[in-house]
Amino acid sequence: MGGKVLSVASECVPLIKTGGLADVVGALPAALAREGWEMRVLLPAYRPLRRLIQDDPAAWTEVWYEDGLWGGVGRVLAGQVAGLSVLLLDAAHLYDREGGPYAGPSGDWPDNAQRFAALSWVGARIARDGLADWKPDLLHAHDWQAGLAPAYLAYHGAGGDGAGGQGAGGAKSVITVHNIAFQGQAAPHLLGDLRLPGHAFTPEGVEYFGGISSLKAGLVTADRITTVSPGYARELMRPEFGRGLEGVIAARAEVVSGILNGVDTAIWSPGAEAETPYTAADPSGKAAARAALCAAFGLEVPGPLAVLVSRLTDQKGIDLLPGVLPEFIEAGGGLAVLGSGYPELEGALLDLAARHPGRVAVRIGYDEALSHLLFQGGDAVLVPSRFEPCGLTQLYGLRYGTVPVVAAVGGLGDTVINASPAALTAGAATGITFWPTDALAFAQALRRLVSLHAEPEIWRRIQANAMAHPVGWETSAAEYAALYQGLIDR
Numbered sequence: 001m002g003g004k005v006l007s008v009a010s011e012c013v014p015l016i017k018t019g020g021l022a023d024v025v026g027a028l029p030a031a032l033a034r035e036g037w038e039m040r041v042l043l044p045a046y047r048p049l050r051r052l053i054q055d056d057p058a059a060w061t062e063v064w065y066e067d068g069l070w071g072g073v074g075r076v077l078a079g080q081v082a083g084l085s086v087l088l089l090d091a092a093h094l095y096d097r098e099g100g101p102y103a104g105p106s107g108d109w110p111d112n113a114q115r116f117a118a119l120s121w122v123g124a125r126i127a128r129d130g131l132a133d134w135k136p137d138l139l140h141a142h143d144w145q146a147g148l149a150p151a152y153l154a155y156h157g158a159g160g161d162g163a164g165g166q167g168a169g170g171a172k173s174v175i176t177v178h179n180i181a182f183q184g185q186a187a188p189h190l191l192g193d194l195r196l197p198g199h200a201f202t203p204e205g206v207e208y209f210g211g212i213s214s215l216k217a218g219l220v221t222a223d224r225i226t227t228v229s230p231g232y233a234r235e236l237m238r239p240e241f242g243r244g245l246e247g248v249i250a251a252r253a254e255v256v257s258g259i260l261n262g263v264d265t266a267i268w269s270p271g272a273e274a275e276t277p278y279t280a281a282d283p284s285g286k287a288a289a290r291a292a293l294c295a296a297f298g299l300e301v302p303g304p305l306a307v308l309v310s311r312l313t314d315q316k317g318i319d320l321l322p323g324v325l326p327e328f329i330e331a332g333g334g335l336a337v338l339g340s341g342y343p344e345l346e347g348a349l350l351d352l353a354a355r356h357p358g359r360v361a362v363r364i365g366y367d368e369a370l371s372h373l374l375f376q377g378g379d380a381v382l383v384p385s386r387f388e389p390c391g392l393t394q395l396y397g398l399r400y401g402t403v404p405v406v407a408a409v410g411g412l413g414d415t416v417i418n419a420s421p422a423a424l425t426a427g428a429a430t431g432i433t434f435w436p437t438d439a440l441a442f443a444q445a446l447r448r449l450v451s452l453h454a455e456p457e458i459w460r461r462i463q464a465n466a467m468a469h470p471v472g473w474e475t476s477a478a479e480y481a482a483l484y485q486g487l488i489d490r
């Protein structure tokens with residue numbers, strides 16, 4: 001049982017992160033190792049990662065080379081980073097740039113289609129041909145950036161004994177959708193440049209509203225499709241959530257499944273925090289953490305202290321806050337925010353902080369260490385998303401007894417048990433859920449937060465239930481392992 005998997009992705013903790021995708025890609029190898037699967041992660045060598053190679057060249061071994069990789073040389077270097085087996089695709093003409101993985105100072109990189117086609121191409125080659133000392137049984141592609149990898153296996157051969165296509169013994173493929181909002185759109189004239197055959201340009205293939213979609217290419221060619229919660233797997237087949245790809249996904253419903261994300265419970269552990277640690281059995285340190293958070297943010301909050309750690313985008317429902325916060329503050333609540341994103345949302349939050357000094361405080365930026373203090377010290381964590389494939393911050397909230405107040409969409413609905421009268425009576429409630437994602441429902445949820453928080457015994461019970469809720473990778477890693485095994489046994 002078990003085997004070898006090549007994971008292909010654009011982000012991976014601790015090397016490069018813009019969101020939860022990186023957490024998940026970085027956590028899967030250790031979680032799957034416990035199930036007997038050896039996973040290596042192929043990533044682009046963005047500038048900071050290239051520096052890692054330059055700083056310690058002896059630690060990296062060249063395992064793959066192509067001199068015509070979209071206009072330059074591509075080499076793959078194998079090494080170990082923080083216990084992960086990493087394969088870095090070093091192609092300076094594509095990735096050695098100042099800026100983020102997807103955008104530079106003046107917006108998205110104009111050659112993103114080619115940059116991630118190159119990543120996918122190399123992933124597919126390694127899956128098909130293997131490296132000198134390592135041959136994967138299976139390729140696991142994440143999001144649109146790796147979407148062409150299953151397509152290359154399908155259109156250019158997966159190895160094994162079949163001619164073209166996925167012959168018996170050839171590499172199998174899985175694609176995971178972390179967020180269908182990003183689809184990797186490219187102009188139709190790029191078909192040849194993206195190394196896709198003419199016959200692939202059909203509605204059953206990579207064609208999408210007259211152009212090419214890398215995500216669709218992966219969805220129509222991978223052996224299995226997964227997404228990061230059962231709830232989002234169902235939502236993806238509906239027009240409200242599928243973003244135009246609902247039909248494609250529904251047509252392959254028999255190979256679609258939802259597997260919840262976990263969190264790294266060694267890193268996210270209230271008992272292992274250096275400052276004011278606490279546990280479910282002895283939660284007294286949480287009050288000290290709350291005081292430290294209030295001091296750091298200049299807050300004095302008589303009622304529930306809510307926290308929010310997020311990308312500030314439409315997805316996350318941040319625009320609802322100005323409408324619902326005044327009443328919450330009036331009722332004794334407060335809010336500490338850590339986030340960055342759209343300038344208008346950043347501005348709206350800063351404006352709220354200016355209007356409610358001592359009750360609302362906002363840090364614009366990205367700060368992993370500070371985020372721990374928010375999850376430790378908050379009474380509740382707000383996740384009012386319009387859609388949420390899985391969501392990780394509500395899981396941190398559960399783990400830290402920082403009661404999640406979430407919109408009941410996608411993975412949020414799957415992981416938080418609403419404090420309904422029935423759930424309270426049964427002793428099952430772990431948080432507060434609301435639906436739909438609008439100001440009316442959100443305001444009502446905040447009223448419930450205030451009243452539940454005012455009942456110390458009930459509140460402690462909810463916190464204890466939350467902390468007892470399993471958020472690690474055990475169950476989900478076993479589900480991925482079973483899915484992989486089912487594919488290679490075929």
Ligand code: ADP
Nearest residue numbers: 019020310311338339365366367371391392393
């Ligand atoms: P998404 O991937 O859609 O942004 P997730 O909830 O899956 O949402 O993952 C977000 C991850 O990024 C979490 O680990 C969260 O703690 C982290 N994060 C988001 N914004 C910040 C920030 N400003 N500072 C530190 N961590 C952040």
Ligand code: GLC
Nearest residue numbers: 020021178228388389390391
């Ligand atoms: C995406 C989703 C988020 C999910 C993460 C990891 O960024 O927006 O809900 O948790 O991927 O799968």
